[in-house]
Amino acid sequence: MQFSELLTNKSILKAVAEQRFHKPTLVQEKAIPAILKKKNVIVAANTGTGKTAAFALPILENLFEKQDVEKVEKQIKAVIVTPTRELAIQILENCKDFSKYTNLRATAVFGGVSLEPQKEVLAKGVDILIATPGRLIDLQKQGNIALDTVEVFVLDEADLMLDMGFIKDVKLIESLCPKKKQTLLFSATMPDKIVALAKTTLKNPVSIVIEPEETTAKNIGQLLYYLPKKNKTDLCLRLLRNTINGKIIIFRRTKFGVDKLEQTLLKNGYLATSIHGDKTQIIRNKAIEDFKNKKATILIATDVAARGIDITNVDAIINFDIPNVAETYVHRIGRTGRAGKSGISFSFCSPDENNYIKDIEALIEKPIKVIVEHPYVINKPKHTKKQPNTISKNKKGRKSEASKKKKKRWY
Structure with a gap:
């Protein structure tokens, strides 16, 4: 499959081709069509599988048709919440690369740097805001960010957000957005607290799981x-x-x-x-x-x-x-x-x-x-490797009780 089979916008496809993106990854192939249909989506996939493009490209295509001309003051239509400054910068670079032939404008706000330059960019208006939770809330409280025009809310690396203690902030940010919006949740793993968050923030989501062995x-x-x-x-x-x-x-x-x-x-x-x-x-x-x-x-x-x-x-x-x-x-x-x-x-x-x-x-x-040939070797521990998805039978040919236990899934 090629990106031209997933996306229709020529301006975005041109930018994608310039980035030497030709064949979509598995997560992109599964997520992009659902997002283009403006469905709520939950994606569980490892780091390095192409999750950023999986949400950035369809968001840009959906926003392209209603983009404002350069002279019109822009309002935030998509907000992408991510846990770290490095992630925010990476997502911004991707959005800029993919939107270079459009009038869509993106920016990122995060802590550890001065507020003033970020305020100046926000004052000019943006379509897509990428933010770490703490800095977004600070700017919102100071009146520099309004989320009442948001159409798409993205929670990126949700499990890392949980590990870093940002879930309360995420819930606050989500509550500042309109109730009627598209919500996308991307995570490498799905611990119970993330599952609970998904149930409270997403209505009838499409669930996409890319198994570790696939990636x-x-x-x-x-x-x-x-x-x-x-x-x-x-x-x-x-x-x-x-x-x-x-x-x-x-x-x-x-x-x-x-x-x-x-x-x-x-x-x-x-x-x-x-x-x-x-x-x-x-x-x-x-x-x-x-x-x-x-x-x-x-x-x-x-x-x-x-x-x-x-x-x-x-x-x-x-x-x-x-x-x-x-x-x-x-x-x-x-x-x-x-x-x-x-x-x-x-x-x-x-x-x-x-x-x-x-x-x-x-x-x-x-x-x-x-590897056993090195100077510091100690004996390999004796443990029995788990054998997932195997079925054992007793003498009567019936499944044993242990084999009846299914692997716990989050969806």
Whole structure:
């Protein structure tokens, strides 16, 4: 399928072609038609599957027919709420790229920078507003934002919004919009609180689920190392010296861990930089730009700071700490092997993380290749890999009670 089979607007299709978007991803293929029909939509799909274009393109097409000419004062017709500054910037860049041959105008507002420039842009009028929750509420309270003309309300990365404690703010923002509007909720995972939020904010939604196994790229090699926690830094340095080349993202669980590893790598002569929530926006932006421009070849990050950042041509991922949420593993390794290119992930598992690996393998429905030839190897833990969607029978040919238990779904 081509984008020309999903979209009809020639101006938008021209811009899409210039971005070298030709074949839509699975989530785009399923979500765009429903959004174009102005239905409420809930999408569960991993990071890196193309969710931004899945909502940005149909919103632009729907708004194109009623766009205002340049001289008319614009009012906000679509508001996209997203949890981080990096995500807001990325979504804005996508909207600008796709709308370059239209009169539609988009802007982003987020914390960590001065209010005044954002107020000036808002005063000129915009069609699409991308915002982090706290900054949007601040500007609304000061009278710089009115949401009574909103036709489309988008909640992006809803599960991360929950993790960062923004759900109350999201509910407030939604209440400031008209009751009659199209609502779109996009999330990588669907915890119970997000399901509850969806039920209260979306009426008769179309549910779209892209399973992790459908989006875990086949061209990403996955390697697993079992070792004591104290030897993780040693193994990391060894692999960087002898095995891993190119642009590398290393994931750590804590901000302290990020800073500590960065200092170690810098002392060993590596071009490393880092991002996490305690760093200022200016420092985070510089770190990302340095990594994109190859001034730094290693980016160390926490999951929250790195979520949604669009960085191409990443050669390898290192899971220095195994994530305690299985879906996060899929998000991480999806940073490499994009656009048909090959990539590889290296995961370091200490004994206290063994159960996390068991959950990950159950989610992706296959074992991760274990590397046993390294200096710090410890025995692979003995656990039985989960076998999803299998049916066992007793001697009488009836399904056992355990096999009758279905996998819990959110929809």
